[in-house]
Amino acid sequence: MSALSQFRNFTQRLPQTDLMPTVFIGHGSPMNGIENNEFSEGWIDLAKHIPVPKAVLVVSAHWYTHGTFVTAMDFPSTIHDFGGFPQALFDVQYPAPGDPELAAEIPGLIHSTPVGLDHDWGLDHGTWTVVRHMYPNADIPVLQLSIDYTKSPAQHYEIAKEIYALRKKGVLIIGSGNMVHNLRMLSWEMINGGGYDWAVEMNDKFKNLIANGDHNALINYRNLGSDAMLAIPTPEHYLPLIYTIGMKNDKEEISFFNDKAVGGSLTMTSVLVG
Numbered sequence: 001m002s003a004l005s006q007f008r009n010f011t012q013r014l015p016q017t018d019l020m021p022t023v024f025i026g027h028g029s030p031m032n033g034i035e036n037n038e039f040s041e042g043w044i045d046l047a048k049h050i051p052v053p054k055a056v057l058v059v060s061a062h063w064y065t066h067g068t069f070v071t072a073m074d075f076p077s078t079i080h081d082f083g084g085f086p087q088a089l090f091d092v093q094y095p096a097p098g099d100p101e102l103a104a105e106i107p108g109l110i111h112s113t114p115v116g117l118d119h120d121w122g123l124d125h126g127t128w129t130v131v132r133h134m135y136p137n138a139d140i141p142v143l144q145l146s147i148d149y150t151k152s153p154a155q156h157y158e159i160a161k162e163i164y165a166l167r168k169k170g171v172l173i174i175g176s177g178n179m180v181h182n183l184r185m186l187s188w189e190m191i192n193g194g195g196y197d198w199a200v201e202m203n204d205k206f207k208n209l210i211a212n213g214d215h216n217a218l219i220n221y222r223n224l225g226s227d228a229m230l231a232i233p234t235p236e237h238y239l240p241l242i243y244t245i246g247m248k249n250d251k252e253e254i255s256f257f258n259d260k261a262v263g264g265s266l267t268m269t270s271v272l273v274g
Helices: 003-012 038-049 100-109 125-134 153-162 164-169 197-211 215-219 226-231 239-246
Strands: 022-026 055-060 068-071 115-118 142-144 171-177 254-257 270-273
Touching: 022 038, 022 239, 038 125, 038 254, 038 270, 055 100, 055 125, 055 239, 068 100, 100 115, 100 164, 125 142, 125 171, 153 164, 153 215, 153 239, 164 171, 171 239, 197 215, 197 226, 197 254, 215 239, 239 270
Parallel strands: 022 171, 055 142, 055 171, 068 115
Antiparallel strands: 022 270, 068 142, 254 270
């Protein structure tokens, strides 16, 4: 059975709940934002099988800041934060509204660090390339929460617990990155599928730790050996996963989808909580 079929079977059994699910999405190449492929189909299918959110809050690997910020404008711009791709990708606009009122609530939820209201950033490709497939009408407010590069994984885990309350208000919180992400070792021979042994083995180890609820090991990933350092040479694509697991409660189920390695050193594995 394919990973996508497994995901569909799982989501069909999801109980109705007032608690919005939360998800980590491996976003991969910006081209996934305009391609109809197995990954974008997985995002579309996800949106069909979870409740329609009142708003979407994304913790994207591509908003890496000194300090913690949340977008607070009425209409965030579409940021094309990449180069060397076809003009069609640069032409995309995703005109979803923001939600200044929701943004203003978030500093009151997060007590472990100050949170600034940002009116300049917008939606980077870690957000819009995914969300435009999930909600193509752009009629659901979308916000971003930045990743403070001065904070440890444990501190990000704490922030995740503090924003858990948003799930009770119908907010879909997405961590957008990649579980294994080493672009320096990218293999064009495997760009359409396939991973180095260390990448596949490390991805499997992460999945086992997630499934077993071993959050301490995931937080302290630097203690997992040399393969972990190959998988996560820099933390920005991994930290969104810490947000997703940090918002899981003891009663919630875990499932994986889009579980595939590409380019040798990148995995698209995504995690649904709830």
